[in-house]
Structure formats: C-alpha cells, structure tokens
Amino acid sequence: xxxxLTAPYTTAFDFERTVGPRIGVFLAGLRERRLLGxxxxxxxxxxxxxxxxxxxxxxxxxxVELDPVGxxxxxxxxxxxxxxxxxxxFAWALVRIDGADDSFFHRVDTGGDPSLLSSGLRVRVRWAAxxxxxxxxxxxxxxxxxxxxxxxxxxxxxx
Amino acid sequence: xSSVRPSTATDLPAPVRTISAPFHVDYTYVAGVGRSxxxxxxxERRFLARRCPGCGQVYFPAPQHCAxxxxxxxxxxxxxxxxxxxxxxxxxxPFPGQLVEPPYVVAYINLDGTGNKLQHRVLEVAPGDVAVGxxxxxxxxxxxxxxxxxxxxxxxxxxxxxxxxxxxxA
Amino acid sequence: xxxxxxxxxAQSDCLAANRGDDMADILAPVIAEAVASLGIERxxxxxxxxxxxxxxxxxxxxxxxxLDSVGAWPPISESHVEMDAAWAVNEAWSWLQLGEGDVALVxxxxxxxxxxxxxxxxxxxxxxxxxxxxxxxxxxxxxxQAQALLAAGVTTEAALAQVVARSLAAALGNPHxxxxxxxxxxxxxxxxxxxSPLRAHDAAPLxxxxxxxxxxxxxxxxxxxxxxxxxxxxxxxMDHRMATHYPGSRDLTRLETVEVAAQRATRMAGFAPADxxxxxxxxxxxxxxxxxxxxxxxPVGTTLNPSGGPLAGNPTTATGLIRLxxxxxxxxxxxxxxxLAHATSGPALQHNMVSLLEGxx
Numbered sequence: 057x058x059x060x061l062t063a064p065y066t067t068a069f070d071f072e073r074t075v076g077p078r079i080g081v082f083l084a085g086l087r088e089r090r091l092l093g094x095x096x097x098x099x100x101x102x103x104x105x106x107x108x109x110x111x112x113x114x115x116x117x118x119x120v121e122l123d124p125v126g127x128x129x130x131x132x133x134x135x136x137x138x139x140x141x142x143x144x145x146f147a148w149a150l151v152r153i154d155g156a157d158d159s160f161f162h163r164v165d166t167g168g169d170p171s172l173l174s175s176g177l178r179v180r181v182r183w184a185a186x187x188x189x190x191x192x193x194x195x196x197x198x199x200x201x202x203x204x205x206x207x208x209x210x211x212x213x214x215x
Numbered sequence: 216x217s218s219v220r221p222s223t224a225t226d227l228p229a230p231v232r233t234i235s236a237p238f239h240v241d242y243t244y245v246a247g248v249g250r251s252x253x254x255x256x257x258x259e260r261r262f263l264a265r266r267c268p269g270c271g272q273v274y275f276p277a278p279q280h281c282a283x284x285x286x287x288x289x290x291x292x293x294x295x296x297x298x299x300x301x302x303x304x305x306x307x308x309p310f311p312g313q314l315v316e317p318p319y320v321v322a323y324i325n326l327d328g329t330g331n332k333l334q335h336r337v338l339e340v341a342p343g344d345v346a347v348g349x350x351x352x353x354x355x356x357x358x359x360x361x362x363x364x365x366x367x368x369x370x371x372x373x374x375x376x377x378x379x380x381x382x383x384x385a
Numbered sequence: 386x387x388x389x390x391x392x393x394x395a396q397s398d399c400l401a402a403n404r405g406d407d408m409a410d411i412l413a414p415v416i417a418e419a420v421a422s423l424g425i426e427r428x429x430x431x432x433x434x435x436x437x438x439x440x441x442x443x444x445x446x447x448x449x450x451x452l453d454s455v456g457a458w459p460p461i462s463e464s465h466v467e468m469d470a471a472w473a474v475n476e477a478w479s480w481l482q483l484g485e486g487d488v489a490l491v492x493x494x495x496x497x498x499x500x501x502x503x504x505x506x507x508x509x510x511x512x513x514x515x516x517x518x519x520x521x522x523x524x525x526x527x528x529x530q531a532q533a534l535l536a537a538g539v540t541t542e543a544a545l546a547q548v549v550a551r552s553l554a555a556a557l558g559n560p561h562x563x564x565x566x567x568x569x570x571x572x573x574x575x576x577x578x579x580x581s582p583l584r585a586h587d588a589a590p591l592x593x594x595x596x597x598x599x600x601x602x603x604x605x606x607x608x609x610x611x612x613x614x615x616x617x618x619x620x621x622x623m624d625h626r627m628a629t630h631y632p633g634s635r636d637l638t639r640l641e642t643v644e645v646a647a648q649r650a651t652r653m654a655g656f657a658p659a660d661x662x663x664x665x666x667x668x669x670x671x672x673x674x675x676x677x678x679x680x681x682x683x684p685v686g687t688t689l690n691p692s693g694g695p696l697a698g699n700p701t702t703a704t705g706l707i708r709l710x711x712x713x714x715x716x717x718x719x720x721x722x723x724x725l726a727h728a729t730s731g732p733a734l735q736h737n738m739v740s741l742l743e744g745x746x
Binding site (some may be wrong): 234236238239240241242243244245246247248249250278279280281282283284285 | 403404405406407409410413416417427440443452453454455456457458498499500501502505506509513514517518
Binding site (some may be wrong): 058059060061062063064065066067068069070071072073074075077078080081083084085087088090092093101118119120121122123125154155189190 | 218219220221222227228229230231232233234235236237238239240241242243244245246247248250251254255363
C-alpha cells in the first residue's frame with residue numbers, strides 16, 4: 057500500500073519556570089492584588105515590570121505602586137475558546153496603566169458587547185478569586201463604571 | 216492627577232521565584248509512505264525490510280529514500296527478525312513510563328540481512344550474561360495487542376534457550 | 386564583498402495538510418529538482434543549511450529526519466536555524482562571503498498542519514511570563530496591530546481586502562499556491578471577523594511545503610546558472626534587525642527594524658528598495674503589506690508579491706525562504722532587473738530581514 061499511516065499524539069511538558077527577580081516582585085504584587093510598575097531608563101514607568109528597559113537594555117530601577125486602572129490603546133475582538141476564562145466574546149487589548157509609559161497586554165471584557173469597546177475606554181483590573189502570583193491573577197480588564205472614581209490616586213500621593 | 220507612588224523596599228512583597236509553565240500540544244504523526252511499510256508489517260508479525268538499488272544498503276525500519284544515495288528503495292521483502300547484539304547498556308535508573316523494572320538491557324541489534332541497527336530491549340537473560348555478538352530473536356506480543364508499531368515486538372531474547380534465565384520477561 | 390547569487394530555486398506545492406509524506410519525502414523531490422537543474426552532484430555542494438521549527442513539527446530535533454533528503458553520509462558541512470529558512474540563506478550567504486566554499490544549498494520545510502490546534506503552538510512562541518500563560522488567540526497580537534494601523538489612518542479595511550483580492554488573483558498564476566481566486570472586495574468585506582479587524586482571508590493560510598535554493602559565488606555561479614538556463618540573481622545585500630518582543634513595549638504602527646535594515650541594505654547594495662521592480666514581502670497578514678511598503682519606501686508601481694505571497698500559501702518556516710526564491714526567479718526570468726525579498730519572524734513583525742537582489746548587467 058502506498059499511503060501513509062497517521063496517528064494522534066501529544067507533546068506535553070510540566071515546566072516550572074524561574075521568572076527573574078523583578079518579574080518575581082511584580083507577580084508577588086499581583087498575588088496581593090497590587091499593581092507594581094518599575095522605573096526604566098529616563099524615568100519611564102514600565103508596567104508590567106521588566107528586568108531590563110526594552111529600549112536601552114539598562115537594568116530597571118525603583119518600583120512604583122500603580123492604581124489598577126488604565127486606558128485601552130489598541131484592541132481586537134475575538135470569540136472565546138473553550139480554555140478561555142471568559143464565556144462571551146471579548147477583546148485582547150493593550151492597556152496603558154495610569155502613570156505608565158508602555159502598555160499592558162491582556163483581555164478586556166465588556167460583557168460580550170463589542171460596541172462598548174473603543175480606544176480610550178477606561179478600564180480597571182478584575183482580579184481572580186484566588187491569586188497565586190501569575191499574570192493570570194488578572195482575569196481581565198473591565199470598563200470603569202460611572203459611579204466609581206476613574207483611576208484617581210488616593211489623596212496625598214507623591215507625583 | 217498622578218497615580219504613580221514610589222514603593223519602598225520595606226513594603227515590597229517577597230518575589231515569586233517560579234511559575235507553572237505547562238506546555239501541551241496535540242499533533243498528528245505522519246509516518247510517511249516508507250516507514251508505513253514496516254509499521255504495517257509489525258501488525259502482522261513480519262519484519263519488512265527494503266534494499267537500496269544504488270548502494271545495496273538494506274534498511275529496517277526503511278524510509279522511502281536511501282539516506283546515502285537518495286534513491287527510492289526497492290519493494291519490501293521479509294527478513295527473519297533475528298540478529299546479533301552490536302552494543303548494549305544496562306538500565307538501572309527508574310523513570311516515569313518505564314515498561315520494565317530495572318535492571319534490564321537495552322541493545323543495538325544488527326538484524327540479520329540488514330545494514331543498520333535496531334534499538335530494543337533484551338530480556339529473559341540476566342544483564343550480566345549479555346555479550347556483544349549474542350544471537351537474539353524477537354518475542355511478539357499477543358495477537359490481540361498487535362499494532363502497526365515496534366511495540367508489537369515486546370523484546371528480544373537469546374536465540375539459544377540455554378542462555379535464557381526465564382525469569383525476566385517483562 | 387564576494388558576488389554571491391541564487392542559481393536555482395524549487396518549491397513543492399503548498400498543501401493545507403500533507404498526510405502522505407514525512408519531512409524527508411516532502412523535501413527529496415524538491416532538492417532533486419534544484420540540483421538536477423544545475424547538472425551537479427551532491428559532492429559539488431560545499432555547505433548545506435536549513436530552517437525548520439520543532440514546535441511546528443512536534444518533535445525535538447525534527448530537522449534530523451529531513452537531513453535524509455540531502456544525505457549526510459559521507460559527512461557533509463551542515464547547519465540549521467530553528468526559524469524561517471530565510472535566515473538559513475543569510476547564514477549560507479555569510480559562509481560563502483567568508484570564502485569557505487563556492488556552492489551552498491539551503492532548504493526550508495514547514496509543517497503548519499501537524500498541530501491539531503494552531504493556538505496551542507502560537508503561544509509557545511511568545512514571552513513565557515506575561516504572554517504565553519494567557520494563551521492568546523493566535524491572531525490576537527496581529528489583530529491589535531491591524532486595529533492600531535486603522536486607528537492611525539495608515540490603512541483601511543477596504544484597503545486590506547484589496548491586498549487580499551490582488552494577492553489571491555495573482556496566485557491564480559502560481560501552480561504552488563494553496564489558495565487563489567478572483568474575489569470582489571465587497572464580498573471579502575462581508576466575511577466575519579476572526580480577530581477584528583482581521584478576517585480569515587487576512588491571515589496567511591498555514592500549511593505544508595518545502596523549498597530549496599542554491600547559492601553560488603562568482604564565476605561558479607555564472608557557470609551553474611548558464612547550465613540551468615537562467616541568470617544568477619546576485620544577492621547584493623542582506624540585513625536583519627529585531628525589535629523588543631512584548632507588544633506593549635513598542636509602537637506597533639511603525640517598523641523601525643525594517644527602516645534600519647533597509648538603510649543598511651541600501652548602503653551595502655548601492656541601490657535602494659525604491660529602485661526595485663518587484664518586492665516579495667513576508668505578509669503573514671494583509672495589514673503587513675501597507676506597513677512594509679511605508680517602511681521600505683516602495684513607490685507606487687513596484688510589483689508586490691506577484692506570486693500571491695504568503696496570503697496564498699504559508700508553510701511556516703519555508704515562507705520567508707520562498708520570498709527569496711520568488712524574487713530570484715523574477716530576475717532569472719527577466720521580469721525584474723532588481724528585486725527585494727523580505728522575511729519576518731516573531732509577533733507583530735518583530736524581526737525583519739531585507740534582501741536586495743540584482744541581475745547581471
């Protein structure tokens with residue numbers, strides 16, 4: 057017979073991966089439901105935290121505490137897949153956290169309604185019910201509602 | 216309005232050291248026309264080899280093309296499946312998914328009538344009694360477990376019954 | 386700099402799924418075709434270099450199997466890149482520049498069909514801390530980039546549909562294309578989004594294929610090309626530049642890597658992308674074309690992807706190599722005197738290579 061046999065198989069590795077010291081602090085912050093940034097070169101604030109400034113490759117500096125609120129800068133609307141934590145269509149998006157100079161890649165949930173999404177939409181973090189110290193401690197971002205303060209810092213915070 | 220607040224060393228959380236990073240991909244294996252010949256033979260308790268018309272090399276398992284001459288190999292023919300141990304090692308370490316309790320022998324076997332080596336287990340013999348040059352023969356799995364896979368050969372054993380210990384047959 | 390040119394190119398048909406052949410068997414006839422056209426023996430080839438990726442093939446060291454298609458006995462001088470084989474051309478070109486030999490054979494094989502769910506593979510190619518754990522939709526980062534381009538006014542959905550329509554119509558003349566046809570823009574725009582503003586046809590269709598390119602230096606290239614009845618396509622310049630990986634760390638609407646690579650290639654070649662007749666662009670998505678045209682400074686009138694480009698067939702790690710081969714073939718058949726080949730790797734055009742090719746005066 058001149059046909060080929062085929063068979064299904066799976067490749068799987070249960071890797072446990074070291075994350076680096078600064079990413080480790082960022083992820084530990086998520087576990088406490090805190091959003092940390094870090095100072096990059098020329099005072100830029102990077103969130104999520106990077107070990108090295110992506111422009112200059114210099115080691116990043118001091119940590120900063122950020123409110124878990126930001127603005128959508130780019131987005132794409134997709135249908136959910138079985139493994140996604142959201143059941144309705146949602147967006148993959150870049151979110152500029154207030155006070156940060158780069159953008160955060162994550163999901164945005166508008167309850168399945170794409171018409172609510174736009175660049176400039178104000179969003180806040182929706183935390184996972186159980187946090188473990190992973191980027192998945194953030195389930196997604198969701199629109200900031202009218203009856204909550206829109207990302208203003210607690211009074212008395214330093215610039 | 217600024218939401219950026221300096222964070223001091225004292226109020227920082229202790230860093231996470233590791234994250235779970237599992238990797239899982241489902242694939243389709245495509246054996247290719249050449250290797251499918253030997254695989255189908257395995258399901259019928261047959262060792263099907265192929266010869267290169269260019270250099271005469273006989274392959275088991277055989278691909279479709281000779282890896283030296285790049286010519287398409289000749290049609291398959293049956294070989295007995297017997298052979299001689301070319302080199303071997305004694306496996307002492309346990310590992311997940313291991314089919315045989317260590318210690319046991321894994322050998323390269325020069326299959327009679329072929330020019331390449333086949334890796335397989337050599338059982339029914341005390342590891343210390345295996346030697347280079349030892350003649351071995353295949354032991355097939357039961358009929359209801361035959362499949363198009365080298366797993367249809369459970370293991371090899373000494374061809375000479377006097378050399379078998381009878382105790383370790385996986 | 387040594388004169389190094391393409392003297393042969395061959396490719397298999399791009400198939401959505403090849404379920405009959407292993408890697409060596411997909412490659413073997415393609416290599417045989419390229420080598421036979423030059424009338425040489427395997428022993429006349431000084432260096433072999435290839436590109437493939439284990440995560441697509443589903444096995445560690447998968448490329449070892451494909452080595453059976455060139456024959457690694459007696460021993461050969463060989464190398465492999467774990468990425469698109471366009472970068473294997475770069476390695477072979479550099480190797481020939483060093484004067485280590487006169488003839489190099491580069492092959493690429495891509496198997497996009499073996500993974501049951503392409504999303505399972507795509508996330509393994511991303512940052513393991515902030516991206517891979519989220520298992521993004523495989524078109525998610527491209528969708529973000531396309532949306533950002535629309536918002537920046539660089540292109541429109543109708544313009545993207547025109548790119549697709551033109552590419553698939555061009556592919557009607559390409560016997561190796563996986564996808565081709567005549568499509569009205571308004572029909573394309575009526576299709577649903579897969580990752581807005583991208584529709585299924587905006588993404589290059591994954592599939593299986595192999596491609597082979599033979600490089601030779603100086604008079605040896607002239608001699609071999611003459612035997613094959615073609616003109617050498619001299620690679621006058623190659624340069625590749627990479628940007629940072631994380632999509633939130635760069636301006637997705639601008640390809641500085643392409644701008645820099647093009648500037649350096651221009652200095653090396655003595656002519657610019659604006660001077661080429663044909664450009665083969667590694668457009669994994671339709672929106673890559675307007676971005677690349679802008680970054681390369683290609684004027685209106687440059688023929689873009691006359692083969693149909695990746696939107697007509699995308700055999701993963703062979704796709705960039707095919708751009709080089711198609712560009713060389715346009716010089717060989719006389720339809721272009723100068724050509725550009727672009728290859729990309731990584732999310733949202735992170736890593737880009739620009740090659741400038743030229744025919745004999």
